[in-house]
Amino acid sequence: MIIIMKPGASVGQIAGVIARVKEWGYRVQISEGEDRTMIGLLDSGLPVDREQIERMDGVERTIPVRQPFKLAGREMHPQNSVIQIDGLRIGDESIVVMAGPCAVESREQLLETARAVRAAGGHMLRGGAFKPRTSPYSFQGLGQRGLEILAEAREQTGLPIVTEVMESQAVSLVAQYADILQIGARNMQNYALLHAVGEAHQPVLLKRGMMSTIEELLMAAEYILSHGNDRVILCERGIRTFERYTRNTLDLSAVPLLKQLSHLPVVVDPSHATGRWDLVAPLSLAAVAAGADGLIIEVHPHPEQALSDGAQSLRPEHFEELMRKLEAVARAMGRRL
Ligand code: PEP
Numbered sequence: 001m002i003i004i005m006k007p008g009a010s011v012g013q014i015a016g017v018i019a020r021v022k023e024w025g026y027r028v029q030i031s032e033g034e035d036r037t038m039i040g041l042l043d044s045g046l047p048v049d050r051e052q053i054e055r056m057d058g059v060e061r062t063i064p065v066r067q068p069f070k071l072a073g074r075e076m077h078p079q080n081s082v083i084q085i086d087g088l089r090i091g092d093e094s095i096v097v098m099a100g101p102c103a104v105e106s107r108e109q110l111l112e113t114a115r116a117v118r119a120a121g122g123h124m125l126r127g128g129a130f131k132p133r134t135s136p137y138s139f140q141g142l143g144q145r146g147l148e149i150l151a152e153a154r155e156q157t158g159l160p161i162v163t164e165v166m167e168s169q170a171v172s173l174v175a176q177y178a179d180i181l182q183i184g185a186r187n188m189q190n191y192a193l194l195h196a197v198g199e200a201h202q203p204v205l206l207k208r209g210m211m212s213t214i215e216e217l218l219m220a221a222e223y224i225l226s227h228g229n230d231r232v233i234l235c236e237r238g239i240r241t242f243e244r245y246t247r248n249t250l251d252l253s254a255v256p257l258l259k260q261l262s263h264l265p266v267v268v269d270p271s272h273a274t275g276r277w278d279l280v281a282p283l284s285l286a287a288v289a290a291g292a293d294g295l296i297i298e299v300h301p302h303p304e305q306a307l308s309d310g311a312q313s314l315r316p317e318h319f320e321e322l323m324r325k326l327e328a329v330a331r332a333m334g335r336r337l
């Protein structure tokens with residue numbers, strides 16, 4: 001339930017309502033609107049008597065919240081969340097492009113990619129140091145050494161870093177290096193991990209599970225938000241369907257739908273969605289046209305030598321070409337790159 005206070009309700013009246021609902025066992029989420037305060041009730045405390053609340057001083061009315069994702073949903077938080085990282089703003093009119101290799105493979109490979117991403121106008125550098133691979137025999141990432149290389153690339157290029165954390169015990173280590181903590185599709189419902197990043201101080205890029213519904217994605221975001229981290233970015237990265245020409249099927253409808261249901265920024269990963277570099281550009285353009293706030297794209301200077309996901313990685317020159325086209329689509333959408 002949301003309690004809407006009257007415009008001009010006093011600090012004392014607001015505090016009085018909060019104290020009363022806390023007595024009933026609720027945590028509250030306060031939202032300051034243009035001219036009034038809204039108090040959202042979280043958790044299930046004692047049943048509330050709406051009429052009793054509506055008789056309290058300063059209260060205008062109450063409205064029931066239908067969505068189970070109370071913190072991630074727009075009902076209690078109508079305005080868009082904008083997440084700031086250094087000078088970047090994710091979730092307002094700018095489109096933020098994160099790009100880089102699937103995995104950090106070596107210092108040379110990462111620095112070369114980072115410079116190319118920077119030169120083409122990319123805003124953030126991606127790259128996994130800890131890789132969730134389907135086969136235990138595939139390259140698993142460089143671990144902490146990979147994080148150190150990412151930090152060096154940030155120092156050289158100024159690009160903030162987004163990198164994956166796979167287990168709760170590693171959150172404090174990865175958080176020493178990452179500007180955004182990435183939760184991979186395979187871990188979207190790893191609740192211990194969601195709890196751990198919910199207590200971290202970095203924003204979280206939460207990828208949709210390959211077999212997860214939109215509601216499950218929003219409930220996973222809810223775990224992070226409910227542990228105190230209010231900077232969550234949702235990522236649509238394709239879901240598994242019967243189609244085999246592509247690695248996954250990009251659910252483009254998830255973009256406007258998530259924007260309707262939630263105030264959180266939405267980013268699209270066309271690389272894992274398709275598994276094919278030649279489909280990355282058209283789907284990136286479509287994602288921005290559908291209202292995405294950003295993209296996360298795999299780029300590799302030598303895709304044929306990549307230790308993971310070479311087939312879906314763009315060469316730097318193709319990435320540069322895509323950035324130019326994105327600018328035009330962003331402009332057409334009233335946004336900027
Ligand atoms: C990745 O971004 O490198 C990755 C493993 O993605 P996903 O978790 O979406 O499969």
Ligand code: MN
Nearest residue numbers: 102298308309
């Ligand atoms: Mn990858």
